[in-house]
Amino acid sequence: MWSPTQPIVAMKDVKKSYGDFDVLKGISMDIMKGEVVCIIGPSGSGKSTLIRCINALNDIQHGSITVEGQEVHDPGLDKRILRRKVGMVFQQYNLFPHKTALQNIMMAPVKVLKEPRAEVEERARALLKKVRLEGKENSYPGELSGGQQQRVAIARSLAMRPDIMLFDEVTAALDPETVKEVLVTIKELAADGMTCILVTHEMGFAKEVADKVYFTDRGLIVEEGHPSEIFTNPKDPRTKAFLSQIL
Amino acid sequence: MAVLLPLRAAPQMDGFSLTSWLANIKWWQIGLLLLIWPVHAFAQGAVTVNDALAVLYKWAPFLVLNGFLFNVLISVLSMALGTGLGVLVGLTLISKWYALRLIGNTGTAFFRNAPWLVLLFVVLLAFPFEFTIFGMRVPFPGWIKAVIGLSLPVAANIAIVVRGAIQSVPSAQWEAAESLSFTRIQTLWQIIIPQCIKRMIPPWMNWYAILTMATPLCSILGTEEMVTLTRQAMEAEGNKPEFLMPFYGFVLVLFFLYCYPIAKLTVRLERKFAVKL
Ligand SMILES: Nc1ncnc2c1ncn2[C@@H]1O[C@H](COP(=O)(O)OP(=O)(O)OP(=O)(O)O)[C@@H](O)[C@H]1O
Numbered sequence: 001m002w003s004p005t006q007p008i009v010a011m012k013d014v015k016k017s018y019g020d021f022d023v024l025k026g027i028s029m030d031i032m033k034g035e036v037v038c039i040i041g042p043s044g045s046g047k048s049t050l051i052r053c054i055n056a057l058n059d060i061q062h063g064s065i066t067v068e069g070q071e072v073h074d075p076g077l078d079k080r081i082l083r084r085k086v087g088m089v090f091q092q093y094n095l096f097p098h099k100t101a102l103q104n105i106m107m108a109p110v111k112v113l114k115e116p117r118a119e120v121e122e123r124a125r126a127l128l129k130k131v132r133l134e135g136k137e138n139s140y141p142g143e144l145s146g147g148q149q150q151r152v153a154i155a156r157s158l159a160m161r162p163d164i165m166l167f168d169e170v171t172a173a174l175d176p177e178t179v180k181e182v183l184v185t186i187k188e189l190a191a192d193g194m195t196c197i198l199v200t201h202e203m204g205f206a207k208e209v210a211d212k213v214y215f216t217d218r219g220l221i222v223e224e225g226h227p228s229e230i231f232t233n234p235k236d237p238r239t240k241a242f243l244s245q246i247l
Numbered sequence: 248m249a250v251l252l253p254l255r256a257a258p259q260m261d262g263f264s265l266t267s268w269l270a271n272i273k274w275w276q277i278g279l280l281l282l283i284w285p286v287h288a289f290a291q292g293a294v295t296v297n298d299a300l301a302v303l304y305k306w307a308p309f310l311v312l313n314g315f316l317f318n319v320l321i322s323v324l325s326m327a328l329g330t331g332l333g334v335l336v337g338l339t340l341i342s343k344w345y346a347l348r349l350i351g352n353t354g355t356a357f358f359r360n361a362p363w364l365v366l367l368f369v370v371l372l373a374f375p376f377e378f379t380i381f382g383m384r385v386p387f388p389g390w391i392k393a394v395i396g397l398s399l400p401v402a403a404n405i406a407i408v409v410r411g412a413i414q415s416v417p418s419a420q421w422e423a424a425e426s427l428s429f430t431r432i433q434t435l436w437q438i439i440i441p442q443c444i445k446r447m448i449p450p451w452m453n454w455y456a457i458l459t460m461a462t463p464l465c466s467i468l469g470t471e472e473m474v475t476l477t478r479q480a481m482e483a484e485g486n487k488p489e490f491l492m493p494f495y496g497f498v499l500v501l502f503f504l505y506c507y508p509i510a511k512l513t514v515r516l517e518r519k520f521a522v523k524l
């Protein structure tokens with residue numbers, strides 16, 4: 001049995017390849033409940049692949065990933081049960097365009113969890129308020145700005161009451177002004193104690209909120225540590241090169 | 248590379264050939280046709296245009312009510328059956344299971360490419376003219392066989408339409424649904440299909456127009472539809488060759504009047520939906 005003193009997400013020597021191209025070459029990380037973890041690294045280094053393995057959107061060829069003690073890539077596991085615990089937000093929001101903001105948020109709890117509609121609606125409205133989108137209940141995604149859509153997407157994930165949230169470059173498609181409003185939402189979430197795993201290029205944000213930063217390069221974790229160490233005193237030459245480029 | 252130009256301009260087999268052709272017909276072209284047609288009949292001699300038109304006028308209500316409306320009925324039933332079947336087959340085409348996809352693909356390829364008339368004959372000959380269920384004899388008339396026969400190629404083509412529409416929805420929508428724990432079936436019916444149903448309507452209407460135009464094929468099977476009745480009417484009037492143009496022209500005009508608005512609407516919807524999303 002898993003207890004909160006053990007890592008909520010544990011990866012051990014995870015390897016994955018597409019054909020004969022090795023994307024992940026042995027990744028290990030332990031993430032504790034309530035931690036905020038940022039994964040940074042150059043484009044193509046396997047960050048998205050890594051984060052998508054955690055909710056089994058990608059499969060792996062070697063190693064193990066456990067979420068709350070449950071082996072993610074156990075063939076007998078019902079992935080749908082795993083995914084209720086792990087919310088995911090994408091770079092391109094991926095809201096359902098034919099549903100309003102409120103419907104987007106309510107859909108999964110009603111259809112998947114079979115929770116009473118009235119209860120779900122109350123929760124959905126509270127979530128919209130939390131992401132500062134009161135009054136947008138009946139707007140369709142096409143009528144919302146990128147930043148607003150992304151906050152609806154976050155609320156949609158939260159409506160499933162996950163234990164862990166995955167964010168894959170969720171601000172990369174946004175205007176600089178709207179990036180802030182999404183980051184504020186994530187910050188509040190982190191402050192509430194949600195376990196957050198983020199792939200991000202927002203170094204300022206990582207510095208401020210992350211408990212731990214992982215730097216990946218070509219399918220390997222090259223360096224890891226508290227942001228104050230990684231950003232001010234990187235040890236690996238690859239981290240140094242990447243940070244000098246980006247900062 | 249001027250030689251390549253005509254090749255590139257060649258009409259694409261995009262499944263809209265009939266409706267786009269029909270919808271492109273201008274009103275002045277129809278007028279011109281109507282002008283030429285009686286003149287042509289008149290040039291044939293003995294029976295005057297007025298005589299022929301008078302005979303046609305006498306038969307017209309019968310031909311429309313007993314003939315053309317029957318064609319419409321056959322087309323509607325075939326379309327309903329073909330659409331239902333087509334959606335099911337379309338779902339096999341995107342199935343996770345290779346074997347199911349293979350069966351679906353093979354069947355679709357066969358029924359899309361087989362001549363419609365051959366399919367009609369096969370259905371006609373494959374089924375008995377009556378069934379015995381619990382000692383009761385239930386007749387199985389030719390026109391129902393025609394409905395089934397015509398629905399087969401329609402189903403195969405609708406399956407392709409369904410697959411195309413489903414695949415036009417970005418895969419990110421599947422992933423979003425998957426990470427919210429939706430099942431595949433839930434994702435399909437509640438997230439994917441509602442997004443692409445609009446896109447299915449124009450090609451679906453196009454196939455309806457094609458199907459309607461094909462219903463006279465049933466006359467060869469002895470179904471008493473428009474063309475059969477027209478032939479019988481002409482026989483009753485002494486089989487004069489002068490009647491050929493007015494009578495078959497009448498059939499043509501009726502089918503045109505029925506399909507032209509459908510074609511216009513199809514092309515308009517097609518344009519509208521192509522812009523949006
Ligand atoms: N489905 C796939 N098939 C084949 N190769 C893939 C596939 N998905 C990703 N890759 C490859 O795996 C490598 C890592 O991709 P990944 O998307 O994980 O990188 P990333 O670190 O997220 O990059 P970015 O910062 O650009 O998002 C890339 O070289 C990519 O081309």
Ligand SMILES: [Mg+2]
Nearest residue numbers: 047048049169
């Ligand atoms: Mg990525």
